[in-house]
Amino acid sequence: MPRNIQSLERAAAMLRLLAGGERRLGLSDIASALGLAKATAHGILRTLQHEGFVEQDPASGRYQLGAELLRLGTTYLDVHELRARALVWTDDLARSGGEAVYLGVLHQQGVLVVHHVFRPDDSRQVLEVGAMQPLHSTALGKVLAAYDPVAHSELVEAEREPFTARTPTELDDVERAVEATRAQGYATDVEETWDGVAAVAAPVFDRRRLAVGAVGITGAVERVCEGGEVRPELVAAVRDCARSVSRDLGSGPF
Incomplete structure (x- = not known):
């Protein structure tokens, strides 16, 4: 059976996390909830943000789903x-x-x-x-x-x-x-x-x-x-x- 791509699984889990619960989540909250190192979580978030799937609030630094995903x-x-x-x-x-x-x-x-x-x-x-x-x-x-x-x-x-x-x-x-x-x-x-x-x-x-x-x-x-x-x-x-x-x-x- 082919193995799943771990980075894609993590990105999908991140999007599901942002889709439920609080409207915006900080880096520490996301990393803790998914059991990831902050550096790993930040790298995935940066990629999702670049593609428009995630947006970062400039005032609080928290993340939410982006307009492209919607x-x-x-x-x-x-x-x-x-x-x-x-x-x-x-x-x-x-x-x-x-x-x-x-x-x-x-x-x-x-x-x-x-x-x-x-x-x-x-x-x-x-x-x-x-x-x-x-x-x-x-x-x-x-x-x-x-x-x-x-x-x-x-x-x-x-x-x-x-x-x-x-x-x-x-x-x-x-x-x-x-x-x-x-x-x-x-x-x-x-x-x-x-x-x-x-x-x-x-x-x-x-x-x-x-x-x-x-x-x-x-x-x-x-x-x-x-x-x-x-x-x-x-x-x-x-x-x-x-x-x-x-x-x-x-x-x-x-």
Whole structure:
């Protein structure tokens, strides 16, 4: 049986200790409670603090859980609820639109695909749950950048790789696309990420009216577009799906 990594076990025990009991604990309290030398406890705390999992009160020197740990926990809950609420609506969207449907969330300067419904035909397809998509060129990414300030900051700072001749890489061009997304309530990607592929996506909001994800349709340009633009009925279907998921998450009318 493989051995556990002792330093990780100690860090986990430290986080559990800070999660219960008093709000803040001093170095001596933490070391004593876990049976560690002060130097060992301080080294682990320093690493956790550097990663944002622990914060130190500058006045008292005591430690408490950090915002990064709380953010990760909230994200875990949000993503699982988002997927659960979206299952029925994304299946309906794939059937009505005749194309593959993707549900994405912000993750590490990109879009993480957390749910994928295959195109409803007999063609061979590969499940892309867990795949990453760029923010600057995909419909899902533009939506997140338009409605999530954190995603927008990531978009500005991230490297904007050219995938096709139509990929927007200059910041001014990307910002115009983000502004257009906010104005119309949806985003499109017509051969900006993959040659011959087009997509349309809309934002999903939670009960706090925060954008927690984006849902969209992706398919061959000749099926998704007419006259170089995404077909209006697909835009409407995607927006209806996004509204339905948002309502199930407790968002008010919009």
